[in-house]
Amino acid sequence: MTELSAPLVRRKARLARTAQLRAAGKARHVPVTRIALGLLALIAIGVGARVMLVSDPEGGRPSSTVDIAGANPSNSVAGAVSTPGGATITADPEMFPVAQAAATAEASTAPIIDPTALDPQLLEQTEFGAIPRISGTGIRPFDVYSRPSDTPATSGGKPLVAIIVSGLGLNTEGTLDAIGKLPEEATLAFAPYGKTLERTVGAARAEGHELFLEVPLEPFDYPENDPGPDTLLTGQAPRDNLSKLFKVMSSFSGYVGLINNMGARFTASGADFGPMMEELGARGLGYLDDGSSNRSLAPQLARANRVPFGRVNAVIDANPARGPILAALADLEAEARDKGYAIGIVSALPVSVEAVTEWAKSLGERGIELVPASALMGDDS
Template sequence: MTDLSAPLVRRKARQAKADASAGSALPRRHIPVTRIAFGLVALIAVGVTARIMLVDDPEGGRPSATVDIAGSNPANSVAGAVSMPLGEVTITADPEMYPVAPDAVPEPADTALIDPAALDPEMLEETEFGAIPRISGTGIRPFDVYSRPSDTPATSGGKPLIAIVVSGLGLNTEGTLDAISKLPEEVTLAFAPYGKTLERTVGAARAEGHELFLEVPLEPFDYPENDPGPDTLLTGQAPRDNLSKLFKVMSSFPGYVGLINNMGARFTASGADFGPMMEELGARGLGYLDDGSSNRSLAPQLARANRVPFGRVNTMIDANPARAPILAALSDLEQQARDKGYAIGIISALPVSVEAVTEWARGLGERGIEIVPASALMAGEQS
């Protein structure tokens, strides 16, 4: 008998028996693999984020070192000392694969002689040409900050003192760096405002401990046939025009003790023109060093009236730029220092002049004379 022809009761019993037999087997379950994977990824991301936010050292204590990478390695030792770093690179090493030895991290450069106040906003005033020196809000003068510490006539115990000033630096980069590397650090350096690499050369001079002056171009009697250079301060012009030129020159670089004239016999003899400039130097706490080329200069009187630290060069050492005459002029400068207690000499940045002064300075201590920066004798001049 088929199911179709079987009585209804038998068909129901047979169907119940079949359903019971099928229900005895367990159904197959589907596992959500994709959901589990996404859950694990989310859990890992949450863990990493929490570690970065809550732990001070995300590197897990692995040793790291920060080093400067210099852009070049110049042969000149002084130039190398002031090479500008291109940036910082942080190197993180696996302590097992790449152990960092205690001496593997380079020592920081000696910056004791690089005065940080050179970049101190309190010692600088912004102008349309750039930053120029000023007295700080607490009354500290750039002259005091940037003067190299040394003996003065009041503290030398009677020992003769000599200051040597080298002028015209910064125009020839290699010549300037060579002079800086050879000259004793007590020698004072005066930079022209026109050098294209002043940041480098001035930085090298400061790193070697030299005291710095800025040359200011002033009108000579035979101007314009004899031209000190761009932005020369001229007689007969409105004071604000000359001060504008002065500010442009003064923005050339930071960290100088004061100004020294480049030419200027006509300008320094005119009180009406020279007076506003000297008043500005007094208000900004800068010194003024007269190169001694003109006996008509009103610098001593104007400096005293405006409380400007002042000094005057006694001897142009390389007026005859040859070794023998230069050494003779230096010998004469020694005698002036013995007679007066101190003296100031000036040379140009000619190689023969630099070599002669370097040679002469080696035996100066044995002759009982000390080289000092110009600022030490400017204080003596003013007292």
């Protein structure tokens, strides 16, 4: 009986010890659950108070508001093509390098020019990207991005010459080489098709050059002779041509106006060319005719739409060799002496760039001043 009852005695002892330990643990128990619920309640009360007392949903993040609705209404067709509503966008100010000069210009009606600054108030957003417009205070891109210079009215009778270098932006290294060599007074015209336009245009503006955008217009032998994608064509609906124009205009920013690439047929048609020129006037841009067609209606349409206008007098590198180019530049000088000013155009060929660079070095010694194209563009506004 002693051996049979021994396990039962030990079992009772173990049960007694377990009961004692449980009693002791219960006495020392901490209410963790209640404490956690209390902390959660305090956090919820703090968040609610923050929402009710602070009315800054942006959390102090810096932002600026840019009105992209044009100050002057463009034509009705253009209004249908561009982004509807003239909405307001909010953007990080660091996205746009707005110069202090541009901010000062907004405080007065006198344009202050900074060739390295891009003013977002001179841009309108479209489905293709940003395109130029007149600011809310009436300042035009033509005024802001024109390079300061003497004009026929301020030169004191000194002959003035402008040189346009066209076809830039298509070859990156060639474009950068031309920018590095040409005098800063030379005006640069960029095609809208370059893949590195942000880089090359930025380099040109950093060097102080005045810029134009080349717009492809229909020649008489189109499509055998094709200026490129998005060419504006005769006989198309104005809406379609303006849509192409906006796409081309969104290629880069900071230009004073447009210059035609080909376009003898298009510029001779008032029904087709008229809406384009009306749009340039509404957006405060200039138009430079390359002089390739005597049938162009550009002078009349520019005057009717208050568009700053100029016309090229001579193609300098029709014969792309150093000797003929220098001879053509000498003829341009003679025309400037005779009429007071003259505009010449060359392509971005290396031989043309080298010849113009060499010629310009001693131009001042011959009593002639090299000026940007805008200085020689009439403005009836």
